[in-house]
Amino acid sequence: MNNTANAAEAVPRFILHIVFASTSGHTEYVVDALTNSLKSIAPGWEIEATIAEKTQPQDLLSGDVLLLASSTWNTGGIEGQLNPHMWVLLHDKAKSVDLTGKPCACIGLGDHRYFYTARAADHLQHYVKAHHGRLIVPALKIIDEPYGQEEAVGVWGKQLVDASKPVDWS
Secondary structure, eight states, rough: OHHHHHHHHHSOOOOOOOOEEOOSSSSHHHHHHHHHHHHHHTTTTEEEEGGGGGOOOOGGSSSEEEEEEEEEEESSSSEEEOOHHHIIIIIIIITTTOOOOOOEEEEEEEOOSEEEOOOOOOOHHHHHHHHTTEEEEEEEEEEEEOOOOHHHHHHHHHHHHHHHHHHHHH
C-alpha cells in the first residue's frame, strides 16, 4: 500500500447525524434537500439520517454534529407542539441523555396560519440546551410548504458547514 492510500485511511470522516420526525413528508423533504446540498458543499461529510421512531437514546450521541428536525403540530392541546414521534423520543425515551458539549443544530417546520409558527424549532433548541448540548447555528425555520425553499436550505447548510469547521478540523 502506498503512502497516499495510508494517509487517506488515516483521515477520520466527519459525521453529521440527523434525527427527524416526518409524517406528511415535509420534514423528510427538507432533510433530503439539506443532504443533497451538503454533498456538494461538504463532500467529505458522511450523513446519517434516521427517523425519530427508530432512534434509540444513545443514537443522539453518535456523529460529530447532531441535527434534530421536526414539524410543528397543532393538535391535542396548545398549538406549537413537536411532531408526536419526536416528542416521544426526546421527552420519554431520551429524557435523560446527556449531550454535554455536543455540537447540535435544529430545523423546525411550521404553518404561517398559527400563532406559534415553526415552534418545533424552539422546542428542539430547548431540548439541546436543557441536555447541555451546544447549538452551533441558529435554527432553520421553514414556513409553509418546503417545496421551492431549497435555496434557503442550502444557504443554511453552508452556515452549518462553516460552524462545524472547528469540530471538523480538530
